[in-house]
Amino acid sequence: MAGSIKSLFNRKYSEFSAVKEVSFSIAEGELIGFIGPNGAGKTTTLKMLSGLLYPTRGQVMVDGFTPFDRKNEFLKKISLVMGQKNQLWWDLPPMESFLLNKEIYQVSDTLFQKNLNELTELMEIKDVLHTQVRNLSLGERMKCELVAQLLHSPRILFLDEPTIGLDVLMQKKLRDFIREYNKRYKATIILTSHYMDDVKELCKRVIVIDHGMLLFDGQLNVIIKKYSRYKLLTLTFNEAPVPLEALKNHGSILYHEGTRVHLEVEREKSNEAASYILKNYAVADLNIEEPPIEEVIRSLFSEKKRQTHGAS
Amino acid sequence: MGLLNIISLHFQQVFHHRLRSLVWFFIPLLNNLVLILFWSGALKNTIADPNWTIYTATTYYFLLTIANAMLSSHIEEDVANYDIQQGELVRYLIRPFPYYWIKFIEEIPYRILQGSYGIILLIFFSLFFGTYIRITANPLILFFSFIIAVFAFFITFTIKMNLGLSAFWFKDSRGFFELVTITLIIFSGGVVPLYLLPQAVQIISYILPFSYTAFFPIIAVQGKLQIFQLFQVIAMQLVWLGILIGLNRVLWKKGIKKFTAIGQ
Numbered sequence: 001m002a003g004s005i006k007s008l009f010n011r012k013y014s015e016f017s018a019v020k021e022v023s024f025s026i027a028e029g030e031l032i033g034f035i036g037p038n039g040a041g042k043t044t045t046l047k048m049l050s051g052l053l054y055p056t057r058g059q060v061m062v063d064g065f066t067p068f069d070r071k072n073e074f075l076k077k078i079s080l081v082m083g084q085k086n087q088l089w090w091d092l093p094p095m096e097s098f099l100l101n102k103e104i105y106q107v108s109d110t111l112f113q114k115n116l117n118e119l120t121e122l123m124e125i126k127d128v129l130h131t132q133v134r135n136l137s138l139g140e141r142m143k144c145e146l147v148a149q150l151l152h153s154p155r156i157l158f159l160d161e162p163t164i165g166l167d168v169l170m171q172k173k174l175r176d177f178i179r180e181y182n183k184r185y186k187a188t189i190i191l192t193s194h195y196m197d198d199v200k201e202l203c204k205r206v207i208v209i210d211h212g213m214l215l216f217d218g219q220l221n222v223i224i225k226k227y228s229r230y231k232l233l234t235l236t237f238n239e240a241p242v243p244l245e246a247l248k249n250h251g252s253i254l255y256h257e258g259t260r261v262h263l264e265v266e267r268e269k270s271n272e273a274a275s276y277i278l279k280n281y282a283v284a285d286l287n288i289e290e291p292p293i294e295e296v297i298r299s300l301f302s303e304k305k306r307q308t309h310g311a312s
Numbered sequence: 313m314g315l316l317n318i319i320s321l322h323f324q325q326v327f328h329h330r331l332r333s334l335v336w337f338f339i340p341l342l343n344n345l346v347l348i349l350f351w352s353g354a355l356k357n358t359i360a361d362p363n364w365t366i367y368t369a370t371t372y373y374f375l376l377t378i379a380n381a382m383l384s385s386h387i388e389e390d391v392a393n394y395d396i397q398q399g400e401l402v403r404y405l406i407r408p409f410p411y412y413w414i415k416f417i418e419e420i421p422y423r424i425l426q427g428s429y430g431i432i433l434l435i436f437f438s439l440f441f442g443t444y445i446r447i448t449a450n451p452l453i454l455f456f457s458f459i460i461a462v463f464a465f466f467i468t469f470t471i472k473m474n475l476g477l478s479a480f481w482f483k484d485s486r487g488f489f490e491l492v493t494i495t496l497i498i499f500s501g502g503v504v505p506l507y508l509l510p511q512a513v514q515i516i517s518y519i520l521p522f523s524y525t526a527f528f529p530i531i532a533v534q535g536k537l538q539i540f541q542l543f544q545v546i547a548m549q550l551v552w553l554g555i556l557i558g559l560n561r562v563l564w565k566k567g568i569k570k571f572t573a574i575g576q
Contacts, residue, residue: 072408
């Protein structure tokens with residue numbers, strides 16, 4: 001109460017930097033994963049790249065344009081798709097929003113028809129083009145959102161959580177579409193997603209940020225090698241009982257049921273352990289896998305946090 | 313052609329909500345019917361003023377209903393609450409089309425639809441009570457009245473757009489919007505024609521932009537202005553439009569740097 005009264009006369013404002021010390025460059029045609037926890041600054045960075053936000057410091061250049069100038073030539077080259085945002089007319093069929101975008105982006109009739117045919121075929125939404133958007137399922141709506149944003153053939157695509165809220169099957173379809181679009185049109189794509197499967201399946205290169213700062217920029221497999229010290233051996237033995245005590249000498253057992261065992265082994269020793277087990281035991285099946293990408297990213301964050309605390 | 317297609321697509325969106333639009337039309341209509349009733353009583357017991365009889369009063373309030381429906385924009389809350397504060401502005405900013413003009417195009421179908429309700433009502437009323445409706449038959453005056461009406465819409469639209477843009481700086485501007493709206497109603501002749509107000513108030517109202525949004529378009533259609541006066545009105549409208557658009561550019565350029573698109 002006292003604080004409220006005090007604030008009537010003397011209000012304090014504080015500045016908060018959503019993004020700082022983030023520098024990177026992306027080549028034409030690359031498909032980049034932009035990852036980080038909530039509030040890391042991913043969306044803010046995408047908004048700066050697409051010209052929505054004015055960067056108070058630093059410089060942003062996209063294809064030779066300063067995004068915040070929002071020149072028409074620049075806006076015609078980009079597209080921003082936000083999974084949590086509906087940009088279609090809610091009460092009209094998606095086709096009307098497509099036609100509006102056609103006029104706004106000044107797409108010729110021939111190109112519009114060609115793109116519409118290709119995209120609706122790729123997305124399998126031909127039969128919903130004349131259904132009110134409000135009556136579409138979330139997945140169908142998201143597909144229509146993507147099509148609406150791609151009709152003007154953008155060369156640069158900013159995808160902010162495009163698979164959010166979709167079921168696994170629909171996520172897979174969207175991922176396939178994004179991959180195909182990147183390949184077919186040589187488009188540069190920057191993707192943010194909380195679903196690591198999106199990143200793992202689509203992006204060779206990832207940029208990791210946290211608290212508005214860049215933590216890692218490089219190949220996804222480099223992160224995996226650097227920040228995962230273990231590999232996962234999935235073993236299926238011919239018959240029970242399985243030699244649990246002997247397996248413990250090679251690593252830790254994460255799971256065991258019947259003849260099936262999940263064994264976590266140090267990365268450097270994984271090949272050696274696998275060949276030892278194959279030589280000495282009757283094994284029906286053996287798989288060596290990388291740990292889940294979520295775990296790798298988690299260990300990257302905790303290591304960076306340790307380094308920061310150590311430094312301070 | 314492209315622009316016409318954009319406008320016609322927005323018509324579809326508005327026609328989808330035609331009943332909502334009709335309900336909004338009834339609000340100024342009922343207000344003005346109450347005023348007609350009030351004046352029909354008041355004028356019975358006062359000395360006749362040739363400028364303000366039951367006929368001119370009825371015509372004035374019918375035309376005011378059409379002006380309110382057709383020329384008066386209400387986009388300030390849309391711009392402030394949805395676009396700026398809730399971040400809907402994002403979907404306009406990523407398109408290669410100016411925000412001012414796309415909002416203008418979004419507004420046109422609403423105004424035409426609501427204005428059409430008013431014109432239909434006026435025609436219907438004239439069929440039964442023709443003597444109560446007295447508008448000019450001079451085609452030249454009607455032509456210039458049309459031009460004045462178009463500029464009137466531009467002025468109210470730009471005033472309301474500028475009000476909405478204040479949301480770049482203020483979190484809750486509803487009180488301020490109400491204050492401006494009430495001022496606009498009084499000084500645009502929304503309660504009584506400005507020539508019935510005290511001399512000093514008349515002078516102020518002729519200087520302010522509000523009188524050029526409803527009062528002058530109405531008395532122009534009533535045939536109360538000579539041709540040279542119509543030109544004077546158009547000149548004042550252009551001056552105010554220049555000032556308001558200039559202000560709009562400044563507010564936009566400064567405000568957009570403050571846009572955070574939070575939660576979007």
